[in-house]
Amino acid sequence: MAVAATTRTGARPSWAGRRPSVPPWVGTVPFFGYVAVFLLWPTGIVVYEAFKNPAGRFTLSGITALGNSQVRGFFIGSFKLSLISSLIGAVLGAILAYAVASGNPDGVIRRLYLCVSGVLAQFGGVTLAFAFLVLIGPVGLLFHAGWYFSFPWGITVIYAYFQIPLMVLVFLPAIDGLKVQWREASENLGSSAWQYWRYVGGPLLLPAFLGALLLLFANALSAYATIQAWEDAIPYTVPQQIYTSMSSEVGLANINYADALALGMVVLVAIVMTGYALLQRRAARWLR
């Protein structure tokens, strides 16, 4: 396919003019411009507001509030839930993605799983929590799971319901990239299935797997509606705390505190991402 495409384009070399005066990063300006207006600008406002009090004066009280033990508990809860649910989702999702990828690329099963995954990856909130409640809750249709209301395992099962489909969608192209020839070559050299995955398939997929894991982590970190519907009496995570402090009905709403919490989340992801970047550098060292 690549050959066909390149020969076709080779027919008109006159278009391939070089403009050496323009540095290559100019091509990325539309993307970064758009992101600056609709993402960095709002984020900047959030960061800026985190350093102010409700009266509009500069203060560090929002930031210092991040240090108290209760708030730290929310961050630890968020981190624990995100880590566990993303690890489980990534591993199970990778297995499912492999099963999907090893079938007929135009088959019904693949199409079905792809579309179901697309829908379920964005499914959440009250209805998802309720579906699990009527299934395995205290008076469940299927059975009663004693751990249903325990943190983090009960909510992890519910989170797996959108984490696994998300993993399938983002990881499938990477598995599709594994060439049959590599498998055949390693078999011809006498490798077992385990050796193939340990020395060929695994290292090839590792960078993509880590990237997907990071996405799942952030996805679980930002989820709010589902955990709120699962157990609204006890707050466990940072987003729950943010919503509470933004929409308090007893007049205690404190936007600046919410902004400080949001800033804390951005910092948390930045830390996790630094660790990911280091891992990624090791994992992808031998790639070009």
Next chain:
Amino acid sequence: MAAVTSVGETPLAVPARRQAGMQAGRRRRLNLFRYVVFTVFGLFFALPLLAMARFSLEGAKLGTWSLTAWRQITSYTSSEGIPPLISAVEITLELAVITSAVMLVLVVPTMIWIRLRVRWLARAMEFLCLLPLTIPPIVLVVGLGPIYDKIAHLSLSALMLFWVYVILALPYAYRALAAGLSAIDATTLSEAARSLGASWFSVIVRVIVPNMWDAVLNALILTWALVLGEFTVAFFLLYVNLQVELYSISRNTPDAGVIFSTSTASLLFAFVLLLILSYVGRRRRAIRG
């Protein structure tokens, strides 16, 4: 690169046939593995949905069946007389099309370009694409307030939501596309195309993108699913899309089962749409390949 592969394929085919016994054994084991996986995951995905559907069909007395909750979706009309659900569906579909188009035009060329020419920006792009997930939508809405005030001066249509939906879809679309792009040898492909005289436009649109078409399709599916299921941002910016409309229907009827019939309906709707999208996408790929 393509020439090397095609030369390499011929000798490989011979031993493959000779070791047919081992191949068949592996295939059997693989098929067994696939059926077990599909059954287990299928049950895990289907059971909560069935529980929800069962609940939406609950009659007035516990344990009886009734269609009341489903009838109320279609019978609901606004004071103006037109069923608002139709216009909400229409606006959401338009949003899905615009959002996915803007997202693809913005992200795909930039990503390939960074991959080929500006490697040092790759990490920055990845971080920016993940950032939307770390800011809770409600906080993003607060930050977007001033910008949307300016946009609202120009147009009040709910279509204006696409500006922020592109941002919300970035993490999912980026990861799907990155997986596809890293699975192909973009550098070699582009060098081959360039040395044959292709412009950079041709390299991106006619060489790289067709090779990562599956990833593009996945990104499309994720974007559509996001737009079809988005509630928070639309609700807080006071625009009416499908989810907001379904929410107000379930709010305005006394029947508690309606929230589950509306959710089931919106899931079914999204599923059918994505299925159609995947068929259209596949056909395109079949022509290409």
